[in-house]
Amino acid sequence: MKRFARLFTRIDQTTKTNVKVAALAEYLAEAPEDDRLWTVALFSGRRPKRAVTTTRLREWAAERAGLPLWLFEEAYPIVGDLAETIALILPPPSGTSDLSLTHWIHALTELSQQPEEARKAAVLAAWDQLDTTERFLFNKLLTGGFRIGISQKLMTRALAQATGRDEAELAHRLMGDWTPATTSWEALITSDDPVARDSRPYPFYLAYALEDRPDSLGPPSDWHAEWKWDGIRGQLILRGGQHFTWSRGEELMTDRFPELARALDFLPDGVVLDGEILAWAGGQPLPFNALQKRIGRKSVPKALLTEAPVILYAYDLLEQDAEDLRALPFADRRARLEALVSDLPADAPIRLSPTIAFDDWETLATLRTNARDHQSEGLMLKRLDSPYLAGRKKGDWWKWKLDPLTIDAVMIYAQSGHGRRANLFTDFTFAVWKGNDLVPFTKAYSGLTDAEFRQITAWVRKNTQQRFGPVRQVTPEHVFEIAFEGIQASPRHKSGVALRFPRMARWRKDKPVQEANTFEDLQAMLELYG
């Protein structure tokens, strides 16, 4: 753990990206193999299973520190991070430990099998031989959420520096459903393993949002347009007689969408499709919440399969005849894709996402306003001669989304944020008028500038009416324009509606609180767009 703590300290002690990457590259070149592998795993969002609940951790930490639990709970929101609060509040350790990162992770993994008393004894013993930084990292491993200033992209860059391998190739290798328990450094990074290779998706190419009209993009004839679908971005891989379905978040979802297995009956081997997984009925996509019911489930009951069957709406072909096509121009890939899937029978789980023909930007702008009629959330623009790149790159792919729906709402509750945003109020609950009452209907956390967050924070401090733990009820005085992408009926919410991607679009300082929207307005939006 000491070596890993030194790495963390070096990363944490600089704001300069190249210094962080150099520190990680050095570590990845020098650390023992199992620690290296775990480090790559942690920085790509893989972590050991949670062995202890955070409730127990708080209790044990307070007890060990000889402090009442309420005092711990007061300190936590001020620090803004649970792992850090525990690390700081504990008395100094009585010993030190030279055990490795991997050792501690294995110890944690074994804990989950043990009775609670044994878990507690093990955690207290660990705390007592780790210094503050080591404790912080140990607690991060315990509580999950290992975000400490290195993105997967930066980690991959460091790995490329450490191994002398190509960054794009490594990004590809790191995709997929591996953990340090199921692979080795050699299998993951250096060797050529046909089974692992078969299941491996390509890094997704992500579009940038187009903020203005597309006139600046050059001649319309250089561009391909299609609808932007509101489903799950996915890659369908057909290799070695098997199929694999991957989400953009690098989650293997093959078993969640068993309908896609039938693609093997219609398409040849050695094919990788990029597209949108959509719930589908009556020849058109269903709203996102039909798909949502499928997301949380590892396996799918029969009823749901008939109620919300899925298809892949394909829009790119990344591999054909086991050949990587990503360097080809989009127009060529699209032509091959059309040849491959446009004549499939209706019972194939693959459809072609249609091309939108247009001659000038004006026509396209008009078409875009009808996106909701097509169950779409806007347009995608792809440069016809562009290769398929990895990650979010500006220039060749743009999403030109519909303007969001908006509603003016009153802030009624505030709560402070975490980490960098601890000590600022950033999490708010908003309400609309129902007669003389304010009915809460959504929360929002983002959209204001740092200066605005500071301003509203100062205001919240002075205008708190009541506290419920970390939540403060504030004087209903400020109106915010809430922007969102969709609205659905939801029996789980008191207001009866659930918004998609709500955020604060504007602080309506010009608007008196009485002029905020009403519950009836919200109902009307649900009728229209739900």
Place this chain on the structure above:
Amino acid sequence: MRAPVLTFTDHGIYCPAGDFFVDPWRPVERALITHGHADHARSGMGSYLSTDAAAPVLRHRLGEITLDTVAFGETRRIGGASVSFHPAGHVPGSAQIRVEVDGEVWVVSGDYKTVPDGLSEPFEPVRCHAFISECTFGLPVFRWRPQAELATEIAAWWRDSVAAGRTPILGAYSLGKAQRLLSLLDPAQGPILTHGAVENTTQVLRDQGYGLPETVPVTPETKAKDHPGALVLCPPSAIGSAWSRRFGTLSTGFASGWMQLRGVRRRRAADRGFVISDHADWDGLNSAIAETGAERLFVTHGYTEIFSRWLQDRGLDAQIVPTEFEGETLEAEAS
């Protein structure tokens, strides 16, 4: 029941028996001042009383004032009250103020720290019936490491920054923290460049006889290349300003107790945060309070709600002092 020795008014802490205020925040006739920081020593008072040691900084900051001084430990009779000043260990010259009326003793802590810093007169616990204590860092997550470790850490940062071709620039309050840091730096490591605000206060304290290393004041003509290997010491607000650009590629550092929190360090977007405070940490506050033997406690400046509840939990009679000035709170740090 007799009148309390001190009361809390909208002008600040007031002693009816002596008709004076301690660290008042609005103009009054007679003010007793614990130390020269702006939230304790304000302008516009009819007359001032401080320690001899605090006086030069007060004159420097407040200009022409009517100022009387006493030595640490010397008793002065004011009306029906006996007052004396005792070292608070916060910054050079800083004091706690002891007020005795008819045998009842109250102490106003001002700002204090219990661990000697090698520069300020070390904190002396004063037995009293009632203790008015600051609690800026009154949370159990604040525990300071030994000063020597910080000195080593800063020296290493200075060395590594210079080796990497960057100028280390350290942000710290001009009065107290800056001089404490100066006394921790080794001038043999390279020149120490100071911002005007830091240099002025440093010179005042140097003239008083506090042992401080030689510094190079930055002027409009100062060029980084004339001072290779230098470290720059300035108020926090100067980092990132046009003033700081003359030093080329920087490695930025802040020295403050708040740097204990990773979230604050990240918000500051500084390369380095050195956890060094002139306020008592959690253990310091608790030990200081215990050593006074006080039956009544008043807490002010900081996490007053949490800290008073903690003291009440332990069976102490603790209350919160209302104040208009929150001093060095995390909110002030965040803004």
